[in-house]
Amino acid sequence: MDSVCPRCHGSQESIVHVFFECPFANIIWRHLSHPLNIDNIPPRLAPEWIELILNPSTHLGLNPQDAHAFTLLAAIACDRIWWSRNKLVFDSSPPASPIDVTADINRSFSAYSNAWKLKMQPTISAWEPPPPGWVKFNFDVAITLSASFPSAIFRDSNRHFISIFTAKESISSLAWAKAKAALLAVSSAANLQLPSIIFEGDAKIVIDSIKAPSSTPFWDLRLIISNIQLLLPYFSQVVFNFCHRASNGLTHSIAFWASFCSTWGPQPISSIPSWVLCEDSDGQVPPLLSLPSVGLPDQ
Incomplete structure (x- = not known):
């Protein structure tokens, strides 16, 4: 200078x-x-x-x-x-x-x-299923030296898998990567046309920013949060919840697996090793509920 x-x-x-x-x-x-x-x-x-x-x-x-x-x-x-x-x-x-x-x-x-x-603070490790008629989308991210790997998992009130999604993104910050995982969850939910959704993640800053966009403390999150807000009208009912890391372990394990295997996009349950799925809170491999793939709703 x-x-x-x-x-x-x-x-x-x-x-x-x-x-x-x-x-x-x-x-x-x-x-x-x-x-x-x-x-x-x-x-x-x-x-x-x-x-x-x-x-x-x-x-x-x-x-x-x-x-x-x-x-x-x-x-x-x-x-x-x-x-x-x-x-x-x-x-x-x-x-x-x-x-x-x-x-x-x-x-x-x-x-x-x-x-x-x-x-x-003490954490609670058990993942809680959504109420009947709702589905829950957990999101998280794994970070390597060269990229970040968001993941998102849909499960219903019976703990059935609906869908698993992974993606590959660049790296800006941890909060930015967590926000990208939230965007992956919301855009994937809009693609599936599911009306009542709970989105859950362990990044409180991201959850709070989605609930109150004007209070977003990080300048690099604002565009991502704005894109999430644009998708919310696709849902009849939508809730964003913060959860402790211990109850989001399965989502993180799938993100880590995706980073290790260099695989992203919609993931068939058969492609994911059982040791990854057994990271669920009850130690059992949850079942998969197959739904047809659909396009984005008409705007």
């Missing part, structure tokens, strides 16, 4: 200037849920700022709990500051205000913190 800062137009753009010294960044750090007054910190090189973020107990005197929260918040802040800078430079987008960016950072931090609290 050796050009003039595109925001303040008053200094040469550098890593330290973009993230800490620019007045735009200074306002953001002051208004975070764990605020930081940059003016009270002596000038530092980029590696020294990284050290401060990773070890705030040493450099800022925070207790261990607050230090963990600050490191998470600072990482999100750096991500959003950089993203908003790139939107301004490369997309010619109207400049976002520092207050709007700060609000986005604080929402994301709250979502991550809540997810961490849920992870620390």
Whole structure:
């Protein structure tokens, strides 16, 4: 970086200037849920700022709990500051205000913190079938170094398989990959023309974003969530539920199997090894209910 800062137009753009010294960044750090007054910190090189973020107990005197929260918040802040800078430079987008960016950072931090609290709570491992007349679509994803593999499983109130779907996608983030798995589930359900659906996944951020799209904390999820919303009118009744990872194990096992075997699309039950299917909560291979393949409903 050796050009003039595109925001303040008053200094040469550098890593330290973009993230800490620019007045735009200074306002953001002051208004975070764990605020930081940059003016009270002596000038530092980029590696020294990284050290401060990773070890705030040493450099800022925070207790261990607050230090963990600050490191998470600072990482999100750096991500959003950089993203908003790139939107301004490369997309010619109207400049976002520092207050709007700060609000986005604080929402994301709250979502991550809540997810961490849920992870620390005791989990319930049993998969629950849907009520009579409904079907449940569980979704999850397996991630390798080069791709992500969403999977989705339809089961009815008798635990019968209706359909199994897998896909191959690129990698953006874990939340993005989980959202892609949700989109696979919803689009596959629309294809089967099933009226009353429960969609269930272990990514609370994705579930909450589908329920309240305007509160989506991650910019890279918004298009996926929008595409999911466009498909919802195909269903008479639709519910989105969060479940713990332990009760979503079969879906993850099928995603892992698909990544290992490089197979995606609708999956015949006969093609899936019994050791994968036995990841179900009751330890038994669930039966398959065969339904004819149909096209998307007329729009």
